[in-house]
Amino acid sequence: MGSTDRKQIKSTRTAFTIIERVSSTDGATVSELAETLGRSKSTVHAHLQTLTEMGYLFRIDDEYHVGLPFLTLxxxxxxxxxxxxxxxxxxxxxxxxxxxxxxxxxxxxxxxxxxxxxxxxxxxxxxxxxxxxxxxxxxxxxxxxxxxxxxxxxxxxxxxxxxxxxxxxxxxxxxxxxxxxxxxxxxxxxxxxxxxxxxxxxxxxxxxxxxxxxxxxxxxxxxxxxxxxxxxxxxxxxxxxxxxxxxxxxxxxxxx
Amino acid sequence: MGSTDRKQIKSTRTAFTIIERVSSTDGATVSELAETLGRSKSTVHAHLQTLTEMGYLFRIDDEYHVGLPFLTLxxxxxxxxxxxxxxxxxxxxxxxxxxxxxxxxxxxxxxxxxxxxxxxxxxxxxxxxxxxxxxxxxxxxxxxxxxxxxxxxxxxxxxxxxxxxxxxxxxxxxxxxxxxxxxxxxxxxxxxxxxxxxxxxxxxxxxxxxxxxxxxxxxxxxxxxxxxxxxxxxxxxxxxxxxxxxxxxxxxxxxx
DNA sequence: GCAGCAGTTCGACACTGTCGAACGAGGCCG
DNA sequence: CGGCCTCGTTCGACAGTGTCGAACTGCTGC
Known part of the structure; x- marks a missing residue:
């Protein structure tokens, strides 16, 4: 059915899926996200780490939140x-x-x-x-x-x-x-x-x-x-x- | 120097690098981005295609712009x-x-x-x-x-x-x-x-x-x-x- | 102190993001 | 009108990496 699949970056898709999930579930945790998104904890962890490092997410204890840079964008x-x-x-x-x-x-x-x-x-x-x-x-x-x-x-x-x-x-x-x-x-x-x-x-x-x-x-x-x-x-x-x-x-x- | 490199998703980094560049250069094109970011046109193209498909960027003719979903985030x-x-x-x-x-x-x-x-x-x-x-x-x-x-x-x-x-x-x-x-x-x-x-x-x-x-x-x-x-x-x-x-x-x- | 659960690290494989080259579509100029 | 440049797009192939499950660590509470 997908007509416009072509060459796309799948990991970016999952990155934004995670971001959206974090945005709707403020204070989401690794296991929680892994569970609801059906991905391994290690994968989710790697993404969260990257996004946090870049400042797009921030972390309080073990809970993640969307960061203010999105306000800039x-x-x-x-x-x-x-x-x-x-x-x-x-x-x-x-x-x-x-x-x-x-x-x-x-x-x-x-x-x-x-x-x-x-x-x-x-x-x-x-x-x-x-x-x-x-x-x-x-x-x-x-x-x-x-x-x-x-x-x-x-x-x-x-x-x-x-x-x-x-x-x-x-x-x-x-x-x-x-x-x-x-x-x-x-x-x-x-x-x-x-x-x-x-x-x-x-x-x-x-x-x-x-x-x-x-x-x-x-x-x-x-x-x-x-x-x-x-x-x-x-x-x-x-x-x-x-x-x-x-x-x-x-x-x-x-x-x- | 890098202490917190660990396992990170490089393609997400480049995705956001592209987004940031599009945001600061409103109406950026594929070649322009490939040039200034030092990446191949095909790579930039794949990223733009993905981000556009997801709605985070939008395209007018051959120029890309950051989209309103960022306002949501x-x-x-x-x-x-x-x-x-x-x-x-x-x-x-x-x-x-x-x-x-x-x-x-x-x-x-x-x-x-x-x-x-x-x-x-x-x-x-x-x-x-x-x-x-x-x-x-x-x-x-x-x-x-x-x-x-x-x-x-x-x-x-x-x-x-x-x-x-x-x-x-x-x-x-x-x-x-x-x-x-x-x-x-x-x-x-x-x-x-x-x-x-x-x-x-x-x-x-x-x-x-x-x-x-x-x-x-x-x-x-x-x-x-x-x-x-x-x-x-x-x-x-x-x-x-x-x-x-x-x-x-x-x-x-x-x-x- | 030992389960149980969280986040984190590790190693290995298949996959895919990456590149350069080639293609096709306009636009410009001779 | 036709060749030439430039831009976006596609292709194929390889190296790199995103992915997973399993193992590890640190914490909490019985």
């Missing part, structure tokens, strides 16, 4: 040709929104079928969630996600949908593919999306797409607790704000 | 046991400082002899610099850096100083080791540090150390343009603010 990724304009424009506008509304706002970027938290800021009325910088989210379970899907060509949507399992996050999560397609159609027409507790109980979102070219699709969203998610504020004010600012970001991304 | 690093308390405490306090002063404020963490921008925020009077999330800075050329050195034990200071070349950044950068030691002594006594255009022309800083345990040393700093770097504001107000808030962060880091 992440910052570099955001300053990349493709993303730096989006970063500047989004940062400025999001900070504005936060000042205005006091809520939390963020930009999520589509990257290889997933959404990655690209920049976020919180206001004085902010609600705490698990999502922070770099967190990756599946595209079906959030307002941002569905917004992104709504501006992608149909074949890519299908491709992404078929690769994801539509795991429900709350009782409101849409898990039916047809219903999802329908909703995406609605979003295409009106230009923005709602998330009413589909990912986290008590948390709602309004999101609008940001198109910075065929390869750089993002989404701007404002997050509010359910208690403020009603009335004119949630039905009129926020959608208008979000769609307008999204367009501003698009424009500022083009010419700078 | 970087975010995970910041949420690590060692750093998450510091992150929460620092974020809250820094945002406060920014609201109060309108300047730019940041926390830099010591990581293996370097300083890494851990969190930063800017106010309405902010000044733009090259430094942003994840940027690593040498410890001798900044207020934050010298502050960090001031709370490290002497032997570690000497170790770090001997491993760095004290490259001057502006005409005000301190390059003499003895003078640096002297200044560090001064900082130890009064508890905060100044940077008067030592790293960037026109940019000054006030910084105070944050000690969250022997292994987690950081520094809080406020950045102002030279035109505001004088008088009571710069000589009294900011030092007091910075040292007080640093202590608050220390406390909040301990108990949470």
């Amino acid at each position: 992440g910052g570099a990724a955001r300053s990349t040709d493709r993303y730096q304009n989006l970063y500047r424009a989004a940062k400025a506008e999001i900070d504005d929104i936060v000042d205005q509304t006091g809520e939390r706002a963020q930009v999520v970027v589509e990257y290889q079928g997933e959404g990655i938290y690209f920049y976020q800021s919180r206001g004085h009325r902010y609600v705490q969630t698990d999502s922070q910088l770099g967190t990756s989210v599946s595209l079906h379970s959030t307002a941002v996600g569905k917004t992104i899907l709504s501006v992608l060509p149909d074949d890519r949507v299908e491709e992404i949908l078929s690769n994801s399992e539509l795991r429900p996050r709350t009782e409101h999560t849409v898990v039916d593919r047809d219903e999802l397609r329908e909703r995406i159609e609605t979003i295409r027409e009106r230009g923005y999306a709602y998330d009413r507790e589909e990912r986290i109980e008590g948390i709602c979102c309004v999101a609008a797409p940001i198109e910075c070219g065929p390869e750089t699709i993002a989404s701007l969203s404002v997050t509010v607790p359910t208690k403020r998610a009603s009335g004119e504020y949630f039905e009129e004010e926020l959608p208008t704000l979000v769609t307008n600012v999204a367009r501003v970001i698009e424009l500022n991304t083009q010419y700078s | 970087g975010g995970a690093a910041r949420s690590t046991d060692r750093y998450q308390n510091l992150y929460r405490a620092a974020k809250a306090e820094i945002d406060d400082i920014v609201d109060q002063t309108g300047e730019r404020a940041q926390v830099v963490v010591e990581y293996q002899g370097e300083g890494i921008y851990f969190y930063q925020s800017r106010g309405h009077r902010y000044v733009q610099t090259d430094s942003q999330l994840g940027t690593s800075v040498s410890l001798h050329s900044t207020a934050v850096g010298k502050t960090i050195l001031s709370v490290l034990p002497d032997d570690r200071v000497e170790e770090i100083l001997s491993n760095s070349e004290l490259r001057p950044r502006t005409e005000h950068t301190v390059v003499d080791r003895d003078e640096l030691r002297e200044r560090i002594e001064t900082i130890r006594e009064r508890g905060y540090a100044y940077d008067r255009e030592e790293r960037i022309e026109g940019i000054c800083c006030v910084a105070a150390p944050i000690e969250c345990g022997p292994e987690t040393i950081a520094s809080l700093s406020v950045t102002v343009p030279t035109k505001r770097a004088s008088g009571e504001y710069f000589e009294e107000e900011l030092p007091t603010l910075v040292t007080n808030v640093a202590r608050v962060i220390e406390l909040n880091t301990q108990y949470s």
Whole structure:
């Protein structure tokens, strides 16, 4: 099945598999990793030693953790040709929104079928969630996600949908593919999306797409607790704000 | 000299060497990398192919860039046991400082002899610099850096100083080791540090150390343009603010 | 003190990361 | 239009190394 296997460095694959595992299991140990990854302890040990020596992991007693150098690389990724304009424009506008509304706002970027938290800021009325910088989210379970899907060509949507399992996050999560397609159609027409507790109980979102070219699709969203998610504020004010600012970001991304 | 060579994965070393090079030379090509790293084109090609396939790099035409997954790992690093308390405490306090002063404020963490921008925020009077999330800075050329050195034990200071070349950044950068030691002594006594255009022309800083345990040393700093770097504001107000808030962060880091 | 379990080291084999050479696709210039 | 350079890609072959399981060490707790 693998079409693009060609000549690849297998040990790099296992190195990153280990890194990812260490990242998700903060404080993982040698035996633990060897067990869950199905590799010998000596192999895992050699990798951990190398990565620790280079500073990409660090070790407390016998537990390993991902190190701050990844923050350096992440910052570099955001300053990349493709993303730096989006970063500047989004940062400025999001900070504005936060000042205005006091809520939390963020930009999520589509990257290889997933959404990655690209920049976020919180206001004085902010609600705490698990999502922070770099967190990756599946595209079906959030307002941002569905917004992104709504501006992608149909074949890519299908491709992404078929690769994801539509795991429900709350009782409101849409898990039916047809219903999802329908909703995406609605979003295409009106230009923005709602998330009413589909990912986290008590948390709602309004999101609008940001198109910075065929390869750089993002989404701007404002997050509010359910208690403020009603009335004119949630039905009129926020959608208008979000769609307008999204367009501003698009424009500022083009010419700078 | 190499004491800790043992069994290590060489190909992972070259993989990360390539990643780092791609990160610093945004849009690097195969031949370019092969040239500067002294490796064959085919080797570099195999690595790039692997890393691209895994999503850690992405490719536009024949140019490679670091990808957003590093942001995910970087975010995970910041949420690590060692750093998450510091992150929460620092974020809250820094945002406060920014609201109060309108300047730019940041926390830099010591990581293996370097300083890494851990969190930063800017106010309405902010000044733009090259430094942003994840940027690593040498410890001798900044207020934050010298502050960090001031709370490290002497032997570690000497170790770090001997491993760095004290490259001057502006005409005000301190390059003499003895003078640096002297200044560090001064900082130890009064508890905060100044940077008067030592790293960037026109940019000054006030910084105070944050000690969250022997292994987690950081520094809080406020950045102002030279035109505001004088008088009571710069000589009294900011030092007091910075040292007080640093202590608050220390406390909040301990108990949470 | 002896199990039991952790991380670490060792030795040996098969595998694979490495290289240089050859191939194919553009772009540039004569 | 055609030859030439350059770049990315593929190929084959060898040396090197990533891999494993077994043995070793140090710790903890019965």
